[in-house]
Amino acid sequence: MVKTRSIILVTTLRTALCFAVTLLMVGMSANAEIRLPHLLSDHAVLQREAPIHLWGWASPGAQLRLTFHDQVVSSIVDSIGEWNVWLKPEAAGGPYELIVAGDGERRITDIMVGDVWFAGGQSNMQFPLKGFSNAPMKDSAREIASARNPSIRLMLVGRKGSNSPLNDITGSWADSTPQTAADFSATGYLFAQGVAAREHVTVGIIEATWGGTPAGSWLSMDTLGNDASLLPVFSAQADLLAGPIHRGEQLDALSQWSQEKNAAPVRHGWRPDLVSWTPTSIYNGMIAPCTGYSLRGFI
Numbered sequence: 001m002v003k004t005r006s007i008i009l010v011t012t013l014r015t016a017l018c019f020a021v022t023l024l025m026v027g028m029s030a031n032a033e034i035r036l037p038h039l040l041s042d043h044a045v046l047q048r049e050a051p052i053h054l055w056g057w058a059s060p061g062a063q064l065r066l067t068f069h070d071q072v073v074s075s076i077v078d079s080i081g082e083w084n085v086w087l088k089p090e091a092a093g094g095p096y097e098l099i100v101a102g103d104g105e106r107r108i109t110d111i112m113v114g115d116v117w118f119a120g121g122q123s124n125m126q127f128p129l130k131g132f133s134n135a136p137m138k139d140s141a142r143e144i145a146s147a148r149n150p151s152i153r154l155m156l157v158g159r160k161g162s163n164s165p166l167n168d169i170t171g172s173w174a175d176s177t178p179q180t181a182a183d184f185s186a187t188g189y190l191f192a193q194g195v196a197a198r199e200h201v202t203v204g205i206i207e208a209t210w211g212g213t214p215a216g217s218w219l220s221m222d223t224l225g226n227d228a229s230l231l232p233v234f235s236a237q238a239d240l241l242a243g244p245i246h247r248g249e250q251l252d253a254l255s256q257w258s259q260e261k262n263a264a265p266v267r268h269g270w271r272p273d274l275v276s277w278t279p280t281s282i283y284n285g286m287i288a289p290c291t292g293y294s295l296r297g298f299i
Contacts, residue, residue, distance in 0.1 A: 061079075071087050151203060
C-alpha cells in the first residue's frame with residue numbers, strides 16, 4: 001500500500017511538473033518578441049531595384065518566416081539573438097506589408113518601394129523648413145503649407161553619441177505633412193520634392209544632422225585608424241574638450257555679430273559638448289545603425 005501511494009505521488013508530481021513546464025513554455029512563446037530596427041517601421045521606404053536588407057532580433061534559435069509583397073524567405077536567429085535576410089530587388093510600388101513570424105509576429109504596414117536618400121551633416125543640413133529663430137527661410141510658410149505630399153516619406157534620426165557603434169537609432173518613418181516637414185531638413189525636403197517630381201516614385205529621406213559638430217565626430221574608428229593623417233583628430237579634439245576655447249579676435253568678432261543678430265553672445269569660456277565632440281561619437285550613435293539599409297545615395 002505504501003509503495004502504491006509512493007508511485008501515485010511520484011506520478012502526480014511528474015504530471016504537475018510537466019504541466020508547469022508546458023505553461024512556462026506557452027508563456028514564453030506568448031511573450032516572445034520579434035524586434036525590428038526603427039528604420040523598418042510603418043511608412044518606410046525601401047530602395048527600388050536593389051537587394052533589400054532586412055534584419056532584427058528575436059529568441060536565439062527561433063525559425064522565422066518573412067513575407068513581403070510576393071517574396072517569402074526564412075531565417076534562423078543566431079546564438080546572440082540576431083537575424084538578417086536579403087530580398088530580391090523590387091520595382092517601385094506599394095504600399096506593401098512586411099510580416100515576420102515564428103517567434104511571435106511583427107507586421108510593418110504602408111511600406112513603399114522607391115528611392116532612399118541619406119541627408120547628413122551639420123547646421124547647413126539641419127536647417128529646418130521652418131528656419132531657425134535668428135535665420136528665417138524664404139517662402140517657409142508656403143512650403144510648409146503645401147508639404148502634404150504622399151510621394152515623400154521622412155525619417156528624422158534622434159541625436160545621440162556613443163563610444164562604440166550602436167545597432168539601432170531612435171525615430172520612425174512619417175508621411176510628409178505640414179507638421180512633420182516643418183522641423184525636417186529644408187535641404188533634404190526640397191531635394192526629395194525635386195526627385196519625386198522627376199522620377200515619379202516615392203522618395204524617402206533619412207536625416208541625421210547635428211549642428212556645430214566637428215568632422216572627427218562623424219568618422220568611424222576604422223576610418224581614423226586606417227589613415228595616419230587623421231590620427232591628430234584625437235589629440236586636437238581632446239585639447240578642445242579639456243578646457244575653454246580662446247580664439248581672441250575671431251571670437252570677439254563672432255560675439256559682436258551674434259549680439260547684432262539678437263542671439264546669445266559667444267563667450268570665451270565656451271566649451272564644446274562632450275558627447276557630440278568626441279571623435280567617432282556621432283558616427284557610432286547615428287550613422288553606424290543605418291549602414292545596413294539599402295540606399296540610392298547621400299546628400
